[in-house]
Amino acid sequence: MPITDSESGREKTVLGPCALIFSSAQTGTWRDVRPVVDQEQCILCGICEKHCPVDVIRTGDKKENGSLEIDFKYCKGCGICAEVCPQDSIEMIDEREVSGEKNYA
Amino acid sequence: MLEGNGAASEAMRLARIGVVSAYPVTPQSPIAEVLSDYVSQGRLDAEYVRVESEHSAMSVAIGAQLTGVRTGTATSSVGLALMFEMLGVAAGLRLPIVMPVVNRALVSPWSLWCDHQDSMSVRDSGWMQFYAEDCQEVLDLILIAYKAAEHADVLLPTMVCMDGFFLSHMSQAVMVPDQEDVDAFLPFYEAKNLKLDPSDPMFINNLTPSTEFMEMRYQQFEGFNNASGIIKETMAEFKNRFGRGYQPVEAYRCEDAEAVIISLGSMSGTVKHIVDQYREKGKKVGSIRIVCFRPFPTEDLLRIVPENAHVGVLDRSMSLGAQAGPVCMEVRSALSERRPDVRVQPYVAGLGGRDLRPVAVTTAIDQMLEGTFNPAAQWLDVNENAMTIRRYTEVA
Ligand code: SF4
Ligand code: SF4
Numbered sequence: 113m114p115i116t117d118s119e120s121g122r123e124k125t126v127l128g129p130c131a132l133i134f135s136s137a138q139t140g141t142w143r144d145v146r147p148v149v150d151q152e153q154c155i156l157c158g159i160c161e162k163h164c165p166v167d168v169i170r171t172g173d174k175k176e177n178g179s180l181e182i183d184f185k186y187c188k189g190c191g192i193c194a195e196v197c198p199q200d201s202i203e204m205i206d207e208r209e210v211s212g213e214k215n216y217a
Numbered sequence: 218m219l220e221g222n223g224a225a226s227e228a229m230r231l232a233r234i235g236v237v238s239a240y241p242v243t244p245q246s247p248i249a250e251v252l253s254d255y256v257s258q259g260r261l262d263a264e265y266v267r268v269e270s271e272h273s274a275m276s277v278a279i280g281a282q283l284t285g286v287r288t289g290t291a292t293s294s295v296g297l298a299l300m301f302e303m304l305g306v307a308a309g310l311r312l313p314i315v316m317p318v319v320n321r322a323l324v325s326p327w328s329l330w331c332d333h334q335d336s337m338s339v340r341d342s343g344w345m346q347f348y349a350e351d352c353q354e355v356l357d358l359i360l361i362a363y364k365a366a367e368h369a370d371v372l373l374p375t376m377v378c379m380d381g382f383f384l385s386h387m388s389q390a391v392m393v394p395d396q397e398d399v400d401a402f403l404p405f406y407e408a409k410n411l412k413l414d415p416s417d418p419m420f421i422n423n424l425t426p427s428t429e430f431m432e433m434r435y436q437q438f439e440g441f442n443n444a445s446g447i448i449k450e451t452m453a454e455f456k457n458r459f460g461r462g463y464q465p466v467e468a469y470r471c472e473d474a475e476a477v478i479i480s481l482g483s484m485s486g487t488v489k490h491i492v493d494q495y496r497e498k499g500k501k502v503g504s505i506r507i508v509c510f511r512p513f514p515t516e517d518l519l520r521i522v523p524e525n526a527h528v529g530v531l532d533r534s535m536s537l538g539a540q541a542g543p544v545c546m547e548v549r550s551a552l553s554e555r556r557p558d559v560r561v562q563p564y565v566a567g568l569g570g571r572d573l574r575p576v577a578v579t580t581a582i583d584q585m586l587e588g589t590f591n592p593a594a595q596w597l598d599v600n601e602n603a604m605t606i607r608r609y610t611e612v613a
Contacts, residue, residue: 127311127372127436129429130411130421141426 139166143189145204149180153201156180160193160202169193219391221384222247224352225291225317225377227391228359230261231399232315234289235406238266238277242296243329244381245319252289263289271296275303282312283413283421287363287406290314293381294321294335301339307374308343308437310422311410313366314374315359316344320482320533321381322569330570331381333481334534337543343437345375345444346511348481352389355379357461358508360394360403365451369409370443380483382570394459402458441512448509465509468521470496474503476585477523479548480531481507484566484573488531491578502582507544515551522552522559527585529562531573532594540593563594574598 156178161169168186172178182193194202219227226248229237237256239249255261264281268274271292278288292300297318307314318336322328336346347362349355355377362375379385413419425433448465456462469489471477478488485506495502505521505528507514522528532542539546541563549561564581567573577597584595600606 126411127440128309128410128433129423129425130310130419137420137423138426138428141428 138185139188140183140185143184143187144207145189145191146184146207146210147182147187147189147191147193147202148205148210149182150201150203151179153199154180154197155199157198159196159198163192163196165190165192218388219352219356219393220247220386220388221349221352221355221379222317222319222386223251224356224391225359225379226251226255227393228356229289229315229317230255231394231396232287232289232360232363232403233400233405234261234263235286236264236266236278236281236288237261237290238268238274238281238288239290240268240271240274240292240296242271242293244321244385245291245293245296245317247385248291248317248319271299272303275300275307278314278316279303279307279310279312280413282307282314283310283408285406285408285412288314289316291317291319293319294323297335297339298323301342304339304342304344304374306422309433311372311437311440312374313363313372315362315366316374316376317355317359318376318378319381319385320378326569328569329381331383332533332568332570333378334568336376336378337534337536339376340511340543343373344511345373345441345448345509347375347377347509348507349377349379349384350483350485350506350508352379352384352387353391353461354463355384356391356393357455357459357463360399361448361451361455361463364403364454365444365448367406367409368443368447368451371440371447372410373437373440373444378482383483392459392461398458402455445512445514445516448512463508464517465507465512465514466517466521467506467508469504469506471503471505471521471523473501474523474526475501476582477503477505477526477528478531478578478581479505479507479528479544481510481533481544484531484533487573487575488578491575491582495582500582500586502586510544510547513547513551518548518551519555522556525558527560527562527588527590528552529564529581529585531564531566531578531581531597533565533567535565535568535594542594545594560590562590563592564597565594566597571598 158171161171168183170181241249256265281288322332323334347358366375452463488504530545545563
């Protein structure tokens with residue numbers, strides 16, 4: 113994985129499982145079901161954001177026409193968000209329906 | 218005069234290791250003790266960490282080396298076995314740790330004495346492996362190992378193996394180079410990969426998904442591919458500076474040889490002595506010594522094995538359940554496709570501290586000169602009563 117040398121800004125490569133930040137642990141590769149949000153039904157209450165164990169949900173602001181966003185590089189497909197949603201607005205669907213052979217975003 | 222263990226300690230002192238974490242185990246203990254003396258006498262500016270096991274010894278070495286320091290540890294036999302898990306971590310994290318391994322049999326039967334079962338059992342752990350023939354080589358190969366291992370295109374940990382007692386406890390006149398010359402050959406250590414820095418926290422050795430795991434193994438595979446050439450360059454540079462030349466594999470009197478013995482470590486001295494005796498009688502016999510077992514010097518071996526030779530490989534360990542010992546399997550796989558003219562006969566000798574007696578070597582050479590061949594390992598100098606060696610009388 114390429115990382116950036118903070119001082120010079122040059123891109124370097126690292127050998128083996130070394131990383132500067134958590135970004136190297138792409139938990140999105142574990143996912144076999146994916147949360148899909150019905151943005152119409154979602155009231156942006158933020159409950160799912162608080163429960164997501166990898167903290168990858170961002171709840172936008174209703175007033176600013178915001179929406180619910182999930183970072184699929186790290187969403188591991190646990191389904192907790194779908195479970196806690198009071199509006200039942202998250203559906204867990206088979207990952208292969210979305211990304212075909214490749215199983216992460 | 219230095220023993221093999223003393224030569225190893227001198228080499229590590231000259232390499233200016235900054236952290237020592239070693240746990241004593243026969244026959245390696247003198248290395249741990251001498252390094253401790255060096256630190257207490259101020260001859261070595263290092264942190265000496267007293268650890269409670271070999272697993273911890275390697276763990277500390279890994280942690281220390283990750284912060285960008287050259288580290289030192291050494292082990293033997295069951296100690297190496299206890300390190301097994303951490304050997305893979307050092308290799309996968311691409312830490313060029315150099316570790317003397319004083320070869321001793323693995324249990325059971327319990328033994329303190331030399332054979333190669335310990336280091337051979339970790340031959341696939343991602344460490345390079347060099348085998349020294351004498352005490353001078355112990356010192357020289359350790360210095361060469363640091364330099365080659367730390368090369369940015371290599372970054373692989375390295376074991377420098379010496380035969381327990383035969384080398385570790387045998388005194389020999391050893392040329393100890395000056396610190397200045399070693400410093401010029403082996404400059405101050407700088408980590409070439411990422412290093413741990415408390416002011417810039419980093420996450421290492423994370424759970425790596427299948428999308429990256431194979432790539433990282435492949436990086437190690439490439440490291441070994443690069444190492445073959447870099448080891449040779451390093452050996453050449455060492456010769457220029459210190460005058461003593463090495464090769465990953467060495468041929469001795471192999472011209473036109475009909476029978477060739479391949480061996481490692483201190484066994485090669487005995488083999489060469491016997492080769493001389495055969496040559497005096499006009500018999501075409503030679504010896505090949507593998508100095509660098511990992512990476513295995515396939516191309517060099519293909520080049521130096523004489524045409525139509527009968528090759529006998531002396532393994533000082535056995536791959537139980539296989540036809541041959543590990544060195545022989547390696548030689549066979551290197552030669553099988555490209556040298557159909559050559560026959561490779563596996564031999565097993567000198568286990569658990571048994572001397573490699575001349576009779577073991579002459580038996581092998583005579584069999585090969587007669588043309589006797591058996592695809593399965595022939596055990597040399599084993600007592601005929603092997604199957605009934607311990608008897609008891611049942612009392613009714
Ligand atoms: S499925 Fe799990 S990981 Fe993914 S967004 Fe929902 S709670 Fe977070
Ligand atoms: S819990 Fe449901 S309604 Fe609330 S923000 Fe998440 S998806 Fe929207």
